[in-house]
Amino acid sequence: MEVEVARIPGRSPTAPPTLADVAERAGVSRQTVSNAVNNPDLLRSDTLLRVQEAIEELGYLPNRAARNLRTRASHLVGLRINPVQEGTASAIMDRFVHSLVETSREAGKHVLLFAGDPLDPLAGYDDLLRSTAVDAFVVTDTYLGNPQATWLGARRAPFVAFGRPWDNPAASHPWVDVDGAAGCDLATTHLLDQGHERVAWIGWRKDSWIGEDRRSGWTRAMRERGLATTGLASRVEDTVASGRGASAVLLDEARPTAFVCASDTLAMGVLHTLAERGLVAGRDVAVVGFDDSQVAQVVPPGLTSVRQPLEQVAVEVVKALEGLLAHPPAVGPGVLLTPTLAVRGSSSAVGFGS
Amino acid sequence: MEVEVARIPGRSPTAPPTLADVAERAGVSRQTVSNAVNNPDLLRSDTLLRVQEAIEELGYLPNRAARNLRTRASHLVGLRINPVQEGTASAIMDRFVHSLVETSREAGKHVLLFAGDPLDPLAGYDDLLRSTAVDAFVVTDTYLGNPQATWLGARRAPFVAFGRPWDNPAASHPWVDVDGAAGCDLATTHLLDQGHERVAWIGWRKDSWIGEDRRSGWTRAMRERGLATTGLASRVEDTVASGRGASAVLLDEARPTAFVCASDTLAMGVLHTLAERGLVAGRDVAVVGFDDSQVAQVVPPGLTSVRQPLEQVAVEVVKALEGLLAHPPAVGPGVLLTPTLAVRGSSSAVGFGS
DNA sequence: CTGAAAGCGCTAACAT
């Protein structure tokens, strides 16, 4: 296929134009072009215009590598991703990653992905840092406290955490998190408002900070109405099978009429139990999950679920990144966002019919 | 918090060591260090060892920006991601992205994410290309043919497509794809083997190449057994609601005992209809989806689904990228991989009970 | 407000 390409005089037709090309075309020095791009207000308006025209005509865009070398910044943000957990519902990262990419672009940054060994929370960071491949990191897996924080802190690596520094509330790094307790309070209150009184909890084991936080929302909402929680809670692993098992036991022993779960995965386990017993979610027993995963959105009759405001999280994370990378660096306080509740058929009759 | 950091003599404690630092320490020239890193076989083994020791001691890693500038390569691969479709089941990208990141790392590349306007298949590519931010692209959304191919081709931008060049089978760019027809043949045959004879199809509208490909697998399998397909097929949009509506109509008018769907999203629609009518998936009516999404894995009683070998796809994509970026570039033929079937409760009694 | 000079850290080409 033959294609028309604007030829840049004196250069290979495929080589992108450089600052020098633009300068020549506009009849100014290279520095002036650089200023036109980075500090337009330094130029007289007519020169500026002439340079901008030349830039336009040549389709000039600054060479990243050169700029990065000079400014010691890559405008890249590293994000570590873990393997997708098969058989799990919570695909929260998907939504977060997209929001982060979108928001980063508006801040002139791009997101660089790297893989992590799930067993080693530190793997992968070091190389990128030492090779100056990224300016900063977004750290997401802070569920086990975050060893990254102290480690990255020690290397003076700028990073923003999505997740609170559970093990060290006084930590000085910027973080953004979603209030899990508020979310579960919301979920529980929603169920109580529907007339439920025996609302069970299925959550994670006690060593999970996030799990305890979410659970506290359930406890709080129950206590607020003067309802007992004894015997209504279960702590298991985050798998469908565990949710299934826990809900079966709870139904037998505590006769709850509703379940609040620490994750959509667990909630799906409850739906399994209900299906097994010929019970209908939303009619016979109400169920609420956490994360508003795609699963929650499409499973019949729709799983009510706590939805994290990931778009907002991304905005705050990028804001924090910009502060962090500014001169001088500015670190604001942690940001705690409030989730919402996506109500569907599993917790209301509304989902039935149409 | 006070931290011990190895001080590099003569430099700011935070500045990473450079080639020159290593050279000085090892008592060789900078070029020799460069060779030690990039062409170790050029060095005498004892010098190599000495240099490697110095590298080790200083924790030296080449500065990416400098290397990129010099070699005119970023070792970055651009991948455009689209917003997560809410209310949809197919989260195939998640798995693919992770595989790609893993495989790329082994090839010394990283994945750079950028956002795309779903309405403009070309958006975002240009800037990255002209600013030399990436060496190549992985193009995934080839479902509408791929305008990117001709566009990127015209700019001499190296890219590998995940997806066939449907509109131009003779296209000369490298591509990797999964045989959708084979997948649906597999799914249909699986159902026929269970004794089903009236196997319905719910797929996409005719203008979707991928949809037609998948559908042809169903047709093929049915014909092979001498079964009629008339009245058993429906073409709708890829939403849960459409799958629900289509399955309701088909059940009323054609009395199928099984459904093969072009996506898990549509299959979930079928499950909705079954739930509405008090029918049990896998016992009363069999259902098979496509993509083996998380939804398929966790919905009761488990949705049988065609699983794309995304890890393999990633491997082939990276292989193609390496060929493309080699000197001279080597473009192999398109690679077509065969999916497998993840069998679950929705198409067999096996899923029941435990 | 604009231009000239220097150098970021690295590697390709050549010289030894």
Add this chain to the structure above:
DNA sequence: ATGTTAGCGCTTTCAG
């Protein structure tokens, strides 16, 4: 097998 020279394209001094 190792060292020397030059320069990738840009921005940060510093002069004019």
